[in-house]
Amino acid sequence: MGNxxxxxxxxxxxxxxxxxINGLLWNKMPKTLAGIIGSAAILASFAVSLGIFFExxxxxxQGPVIVNLFDFIQSGALRIPLAxxxxxxxxxFLLIITGIGFxxxxxxxxxxxxxxxxVKYFAYLNLFVFSMLLLILGANYLVMFxxxxxxxxxxxxxxxxxxxxxxxxxxxxxxxxMNRIGDLGFLVGMLLVLYNFGxxxxxxxxxxxxSGMSTVPSSTITWITICFFIGATGKSAQIPLYTWLPDAMxxxxxxxxxxxxxxxxxxxxxxxxxxxxxxxxxPLTLNIVAVVGLATALLAATIAIRxxxxxKVLAYSTVSQLGFMFLALGxxxxxxxxxxxxxxxxxxxxxxxxxxxxxxxxxxxxxxxxMGGLGKKMRITSITFLIGCLAISGVPMFSGFFSKDAILTxxxxxxxxxxxxxxxxxxMTAFYMFRLYFLTFTGTFRGTxxxxxxxxxxxxxxxxxxxxxxxxxxxxxxxxxxxxxxxHNLFNEYLAPxxxxxxxxxxxxxxxxxxxxxxxxxxxxMIGVAxxxxxxxxxxxxxxxxxxxxxxxxxDELYDSIIVRPIEALSGVLDRFVEKMGIDGIVNxxxxxxxxxxxxxxxxxxxxxxxxxxxxxLGMVALFTLSFFWVK
Amino acid sequence: MPVxxxxxxxxxxxxxxxxxxxxxxxxxxxxxxxxxxLMLNAVNLLLVAFSKIYxxxxxxxxxxxxxxxxxxxxxxxxxxxxxxxxxVHSVDINILxxxxx
Amino acid sequence: MDxxxxxxxxxxxxAVGSALGxxxxxxxxxxxxxxxxxxxAISGHYILMNAQFLAVVNIIVYAxxxxxxxxxxxxxxxLNADVEPQKGMMIQLAxxxxxxxxxLVILMGITTAKSETIDPASTDIGLISNLGxxxxxxxxxxxxISSVLFLSAMIGAVVIGKKENVPASDKTEIV
Numbered sequence: 001m002g003n004x005x006x007x008x009x010x011x012x013x014x015x016x017x018x019x020x021i022n023g024l025l026w027n028k029m030p031k032t033l034a035g036i037i038g039s040a041a042i043l044a045s046f047a048v049s050l051g052i053f054f055e056x057x058x059x060x061x062q063g064p065v066i067v068n069l070f071d072f073i074q075s076g077a078l079r080i081p082l083a084x085x086x087x088x089x090x091x092x093f094l095l096i097i098t099g100i101g102f103x104x105x106x107x108x109x110x111x112x113x114x115x116x117x118x119v120k121y122f123a124y125l126n127l128f129v130f131s132m133l134l135l136i137l138g139a140n141y142l143v144m145f146x147x148x149x150x151x152x153x154x155x156x157x158x159x160x161x162x163x164x165x166x167x168x169x170x171x172x173x174x175x176x177x178m179n180r181i182g183d184l185g186f187l188v189g190m191l192l193v194l195y196n197f198g199x200x201x202x203x204x205x206x207x208x209x210x211s212g213m214s215t216v217p218s219s220t221i222t223w224i225t226i227c228f229f230i231g232a233t234g235k236s237a238q239i240p241l242y243t244w245l246p247d248a249m250x251x252x253x254x255x256x257x258x259x260x261x262x263x264x265x266x267x268x269x270x271x272x273x274x275x276x277x278x279x280x281x282x283p284l285t286l287n288i289v290a291v292v293g294l295a296t297a298l299l300a301a302t303i304a305i306r307x308x309x310x311x312k313v314l315a316y317s318t319v320s321q322l323g324f325m326f327l328a329l330g331x332x333x334x335x336x337x338x339x340x341x342x343x344x345x346x347x348x349x350x351x352x353x354x355x356x357x358x359x360x361x362x363x364x365x366x367x368x369x370x371m372g373g374l375g376k377k378m379r380i381t382s383i384t385f386l387i388g389c390l391a392i393s394g395v396p397m398f399s400g401f402f403s404k405d406a407i408l409t410x411x412x413x414x415x416x417x418x419x420x421x422x423x424x425x426x427x428m429t430a431f432y433m434f435r436l437y438f439l440t441f442t443g444t445f446r447g448t449x450x451x452x453x454x455x456x457x458x459x460x461x462x463x464x465x466x467x468x469x470x471x472x473x474x475x476x477x478x479x480x481x482x483x484x485x486x487x488h489n490l491f492n493e494y495l496a497p498x499x500x501x502x503x504x505x506x507x508x509x510x511x512x513x514x515x516x517x518x519x520x521x522x523x524x525x526m527i528g529v530a531x532x533x534x535x536x537x538x539x540x541x542x543x544x545x546x547x548x549x550x551x552x553x554x555x556d557e558l559y560d561s562i563i564v565r566p567i568e569a570l571s572g573v574l575d576r577f578v579e580k581m582g583i584d585g586i587v588n589x590x591x592x593x594x595x596x597x598x599x600x601x602x603x604x605x606x607x608x609x610x611x612x613x614x615x616x617x618l619g620m621v622a623l624f625t626l627s628f629f630w631v632k
Numbered sequence: 633m634p635v636x637x638x639x640x641x642x643x644x645x646x647x648x649x650x651x652x653x654x655x656x657x658x659x660x661x662x663x664x665x666x667x668x669x670l671m672l673n674a675v676n677l678l679l680v681a682f683s684k685i686y687x688x689x690x691x692x693x694x695x696x697x698x699x700x701x702x703x704x705x706x707x708x709x710x711x712x713x714x715x716x717x718x719x720v721h722s723v724d725i726n727i728l729x730x731x732x733x
Numbered sequence: 734m735d736x737x738x739x740x741x742x743x744x745x746x747x748a749v750g751s752a753l754g755x756x757x758x759x760x761x762x763x764x765x766x767x768x769x770x771x772x773x774a775i776s777g778h779y780i781l782m783n784a785q786f787l788a789v790v791n792i793i794v795y796a797x798x799x800x801x802x803x804x805x806x807x808x809x810x811x812l813n814a815d816v817e818p819q820k821g822m823m824i825q826l827a828x829x830x831x832x833x834x835x836x837l838v839i840l841m842g843i844t845t846a847k848s849e850t851i852d853p854a855s856t857d858i859g860l861i862s863n864l865g866x867x868x869x870x871x872x873x874x875x876x877x878i879s880s881v882l883f884l885s886a887m888i889g890a891v892v893i894g895k896k897e898n899v900p901a902s903d904k905t906e907i908v
Binding site for chain 3: 662710
């Protein structure tokens, strides 16, 4: 077995090189070549990641490998190296990011081929992957923070990729600002860690915490974890900072797939799973995480029920699924959360790419009211999309079933109320996903004749990733079979050296089977409901609660009126009184007094040499007086 | 009362002050220039006095160098004054108020 | 009152008196004459302090060369008392007062200085052989540099004192 973990720096290096090539030669590069370079860079990273994965998986692998590149910050006793950490958790994320990232790159070569900014697009995409890899691989919080900010920047660049449209750039700005709010929390948490523990390195920090030798009070740890969680809500789109993610649909569809599946939004989950040792010491924070996650899952699911934009539905479903993951984190089932990240990455990437294929075929149309019956024309897209829907809905034997079931079981062990609400959210998930599926792919076509004529299956570069992802969506769950089905949960065993679940539960086998039955029955029922409701769809003007849902609970409007407007009013006041009168007054006052003084002092300059000598003598007198009689 | 360093200090200071007064009182550039020479000589005198008191030859060499520099200065300064006289037919420094502009 | 003191007071009175003559006489030629007298008095002081070399140089360079140069210039310009520009009374008074203040201020400053009696006995540090040794050993570099200074001053004086600048195009005609 080669020593791949020492080569870990290659993983982020390849996308960086790809970014530099495409970014610096953006106006010279042919489109096709740019796509090949971008994809090849990620493929190379994927190959190295595979090597690392198998090395870590080998039983002879000893503990995390930390690769120090150079000292990033060195000040007094503080030493923060730019170091990468290879262990089970990071190697798993490496696979998800580079693997799915590669498929999305391949897909993009076809999807973006008609776009004039394709080279720029691939440069951004590579940079995005690079930042995410940096985030995952960092051996301390600072390196993670660099990646953390990097993905924020790249999401801004990519969401606002079609920057000529005003609303798109606004969406990009919104994503950036929301992320920045969360980043502040992360930064504060990081500084608190540095202040209290004197280190940012995971290894040192968790060793200190794990040994029970730390003298840091538990309230401080609670604050640190809350600050980190605020960072995670921004990046992983949880209440209250989730509103940017649905708006992030402004970017090209593969970007949405990348943001939602492989990168960016999983950062928060990764960070909390990584800091699991610390979170386990702060039960209060864990409860907050669980409640926020569940609330987000429910809220986003209700909104998704009444959305008509195909990408918006998927976006809210992502928010909802992320809520599930945070619920899992909150009940201490860190590995389960990571498991769901993985399966979710498969089927969400699949569905986003599938929706991209649909939008491609519909010539940019995203409203599902104008679709219908696409299944006949786009067989591959339709079937793969159906697999994705089945997976996310938790139908047995698909990957989503195992991960979601694991979350539900963990929630039940923690608190049955959490379980009940989570099942409700899961039911809604099944409902809105199949509403989407039936409206899009079955029934009769509701668009214009031109669109109908234009309908076609996408080229192979787009369908191949769909098929691969579909297979993964089916088989991806079998690595983490629940206890009642298999003695070995490969997934948990793999992560065990790094992530220790908090508050392990042991339910009886019968109980687990029962829970599984409940959630499966609920999902299947909702699929049936969706079938009857949307087989023959009718779009009436929505009223009452439906209208509220359609308007996303008016959350954007709420934020607008309680945060944005008051701030604008305050800045208006500050502008008028502090800026114009205060600061400008001081600045202009200084200018005016200097002008006035200069006007008077100008008189001294007579141009007469005699007068100058006179002044000089007076100055000498003054200096001598000072030096003889004053300065002792 | 034997002659002491205070006497020489006083004499030098008096000569120097007379030089200053002359510079301030007169408008003739040449006279002003001469007053500057007077001030230089006041300083020279003091240096020699201290050289005598402390038995050090260095001070006398400083005086020598001051003379050297003064000679050079006079050569250039007088050339400037001659030039100025050629332009404005006067050595009145009050005419030279171009510095104002 | 020994002979040294008598000579000191005489030369001092002569120096101050003729210095006052320099700044008070209206005729520039008289000013020059008074200044030469002042320099002679100062040279007398040098001899009194056994700085014979400086005394001689002072007379040759200052009283001889420099003052003659002044005299030449004054006569060249035909300056006399009639064309001598005069300042107003107030300005002259202000000059005297500020000069006086400077005098008083420095005087106050030096009253605290330690008084060292001057030994009238002759020393040989001011003799030419002694100074020459120091000048050509310790101060040889400044001495050489001062020669460069002289050269540049000479060139400067010539350049400044030349006749009106001739435009480049007319040069050939003059030559």
